[in-house]
Amino acid sequence: VARSDQTQTAVLGALSIRPMTGYALREQILSTLGHFWSESFGQIYPALAQLERQDLVERKVSGSGSSNFAVTPAGLARLRELLAEPPQVAKPRNGVLLRLFFGRQLGPERCRELVRERREAAVRSLAELGRARAEVEADPSLGEQADYILLTVSAGEHSARSAIAWADEALATLDQLAADHRPADGTRGGTR
Amino acid sequence: VARSDQTQTAVLGALSIRPMTGYALREQILSTLGHFWSESFGQIYPALAQLERQDLVERKVSGSGSSNFAVTPAGLARLRELLAEPPQVAKPRNGVLLRLFFGRQLGPERCRELVRERREAAVRSLAELGRARAEVEADPSLGEQADYILLTVSAGEHSARSAIAWADEALATLDQLAADHRPADGTRGGTR
DNA sequence: CACTGCATGTAATTTGTTACATGATTCA
């Protein structure tokens, strides 16, 4: 039964916090979980259908078309089982670092752009995380769960801050490299 | 021609640093590039074959079976083209944070384990990066490329250090949560 | 001569993404 365990975990987990529609599930995964997890649209409904067949989630059709999905007791047990399994590490694929690694072929200016963009992304991410933190802290319905969620928010914040610090360092290094590359660029030397 | 651009980039890039066999390429990607990039074994040879058909790499068969792959001038041009394309961001999939997010279902003790393992992984990673840094700094054949490679090493170091800092913080929080969870665990209170 | 490591490849399967198709509800 080791098929799409990871997707099942995410879906069951999200529904364990509160029942919702598949659409809301997707929004949730895009916003809150999105900082460290992603599911593509085309996976959520098949996963829900599969979970329903296994009686791990229940669907309550409300009025027209739309349905509300909730975890069953068996689903909760399954979730605990899945969470207890060792997390399989995602193979890293960092396009920015790949490009920087071969930066000599790309030139210092382009590299600076990449790093600057990375920095801006981290700043945006930090702002989003701040908003997420505030939301979680303000939601009394989460109860004890809030502490755990804030742990993951904090992980994102640490990571974003470290990305910013690295970017600043890298930009300084790249400035140096660019300067070495064209030592006689202006009419005069000096720092101005 | 937007097929497996990413893999092509990694393969061409690695070969641009120095020509090598497919096997060595794999080792390279596992060790040096491995900190932020991964290619599965089954992708490298097909990618090489494809690149050869496009005259982007050249194969020099040496003695028995094994061949040495080198980038052609056209390949170098292609590499520059690929590097100039905007990096496509990898969808994040952090199994540890996913589990922590639903930590209430898992319990504080299990969460502590996860975080401790994460911390240890980061410590190991930091050590590996230190070794990689020393290797790069000691290799005079890399020339200007070394500066760019060190930039990526530095990114890894920043990220590992931030992971350690986060883990320490998280462990403290989890201790607190565990204590709250069973307020009357021993025969007496106090810190022992 | 058996074992380990180097080396090259293929096939089957699983996963994941993207685009498409459809329809209800809400609001201007």
Place this chain on the structure above:
DNA sequence: TGAATCATGTAACAAATTACATGCAGTG
């Protein structure tokens, strides 16, 4: 009534992993 958003799903395609199959070279 038209547009935007909510909502559910499918099919085709692209990518990635894994396991398998093969053989040479050096070494104890």
